[in-house]
Amino acid sequence: MSGADMRNHLRARRNPVSSRGRALPVSPLVARRHCGVRNDYSNGGVDRSDASDWRPPAFFRMKSSRPPSLINVAVIGAGAIGLDHLASFKQHPSARVVALAEVSPERGREAADRFNVPELVTDYRVLLGRDDIHVVSIALPNYLHAPVALAALKAGKHVMLDKPMATNARDAAKLVAEAKQRKRLLMVGQNIRFTPEVQTARKLVQDGVLGDVYHAKTAWVRRSGIPRIGSWFTQTKFAGGGCTYDIGVHALDRCLYLMGEFDAAAVSGQTYAQFGPRGRGDGSWGKSEIDPKRPFDVDDLSVALIKLKSGRTVLLEASWAAHQAEPDFNGTQLFGTEAGLVFPPLRLFRPGRHGYANELVTLDAPAVNPNRMVHFIDCLLGKAEPFVKPAESLAVQKILDAIYRSAKTGREVRLK
Numbered sequence: 001m002s003g004a005d006m007r008n009h010l011r012a013r014r015n016p017v018s019s020r021g022r023a024l025p026v027s028p029l030v031a032r033r034h035c036g037v038r039n040d041y042s043n044g045g046v047d048r049s050d051a052s053d054w055r056p057p058a059f060f061r062m063k064s065s066r067p068p069s070l071i072n073v074a075v076i077g078a079g080a081i082g083l084d085h086l087a088s089f090k091q092h093p094s095a096r097v098v099a100l101a102e103v104s105p106e107r108g109r110e111a112a113d114r115f116n117v118p119e120l121v122t123d124y125r126v127l128l129g130r131d132d133i134h135v136v137s138i139a140l141p142n143y144l145h146a147p148v149a150l151a152a153l154k155a156g157k158h159v160m161l162d163k164p165m166a167t168n169a170r171d172a173a174k175l176v177a178e179a180k181q182r183k184r185l186l187m188v189g190q191n192i193r194f195t196p197e198v199q200t201a202r203k204l205v206q207d208g209v210l211g212d213v214y215h216a217k218t219a220w221v222r223r224s225g226i227p228r229i230g231s232w233f234t235q236t237k238f239a240g241g242g243c244t245y246d247i248g249v250h251a252l253d254r255c256l257y258l259m260g261e262f263d264a265a266a267v268s269g270q271t272y273a274q275f276g277p278r279g280r281g282d283g284s285w286g287k288s289e290i291d292p293k294r295p296f297d298v299d300d301l302s303v304a305l306i307k308l309k310s311g312r313t314v315l316l317e318a319s320w321a322a323h324q325a326e327p328d329f330n331g332t333q334l335f336g337t338e339a340g341l342v343f344p345p346l347r348l349f350r351p352g353r354h355g356y357a358n359e360l361v362t363l364d365a366p367a368v369n370p371n372r373m374v375h376f377i378d379c380l381l382g383k384a385e386p387f388v389k390p391a392e393s394l395a396v397q398k399i400l401d402a403i404y405r406s407a408k409t410g411r412e413v414r415l416k
């Protein structure tokens, strides 16, 4: 158990309260048992040395003994999520976005003006050579994640990288190794993990309210939400994969985080492309160019059974397009020996004094800032511990890759 996990355990916890104002009691026995060694998956078999090697002041010691009063950030990519990166860094009083790289001059100019970014370039490599830039925040099409992040780490920058970490686990592993060797902060911005809902659910798990969590279902499924047919999102050579990489990554990451275990032993998956190739299921996300002649050669629905190293299981579903009741469902359900939970909205199920109870849980104040960019800067200032560890993102990438391999071969894929 990491120091932070231990501190979280020891911190006095406020009992969750149902929507009807009734406190949900936590059995001290269950809580104590859970705090013990038994069923402690908190390191998930994942080598977290990359996280514990992280020493916030190390970076600053390179140039001065005191942290600079302002941390200079360069954002690369000013598409749909790049704008969110720009807006989110603005929320930290010690962060300043000093430069933006964007290949589209129009999109770049519009974003630079809107967020008052003093320098705009089309070639991100210019920015990597600047000593006054401490952080590089990457909001690029998937195929550029690993090469640009690697170049930034090699240039000594701390890297905030949007998901998925890479388009294959081999490249993702290179990033983890580089960040570790250079002692730079590398974080994949799994923004959904930061939500108060997920943080509250994790606390319930850690406090033993669910007993032993042995199974989970997790999904992000949309009725008509292909980012945009004809953009880079729908081509393997630019995206690496379809809905599995795009939104399956969120559903999987938060589920494994809740279970406190990231390493899988075996994965069986199947992928489909029933809507995109027929020009159906289009959504409206993304700002990059559309070429109507470009092929749709990625998945628009996928399912997987993931067996974790501990023997526990996860059912993952991701879809950009499907005939279903809800236009968009993005949630997780945990099955424990004493109770179950599901969100959204966050609810607990368990036997109560008056029958089986299904209670709405009031969300706790988040322990980790829900703004991932603010959290990232706080980590650099030594005010927070990295919430999303590189080794966890690598483990998630391995599972996503295994889903594609399993779908291709028709066999279960065993992971080491």
Ligand SMILES: NC(=O)c1ccc[n+]([C@@H]2O[C@H](COP(=O)([O-])OP(=O)(O)OC[C@H]3O[C@@H](n4cnc5c(N)ncnc54)[C@H](O)[C@@H]3O)[C@@H](O)[C@H]2O)c1
Pocket: 076, 077, 078, 079, 080, 081, 082, 101, 102, 103, 104, 107, 122, 124, 139, 140, 141, 142, 144, 162, 163, 164, 189, 190, 191, 231, 246, 285, 286, 287, 288, 289
């Ligand atoms: N965390 C989330 O919830 C979330 C949400 C959406 C997208 N994303 C991820 O963010 C990334 C970007 O997605 P998006 O929706 O912003 O895509 P987008 O197509 O809207 O934007 C990508 C931008 O990158 C620019 N670009 C491409 N090559 C470049 C280069 N070499 N240098 C500088 N700029 C370049 C494009 O011109 C475009 O403006 C993707 O990897 C996606 O998976 C994450």
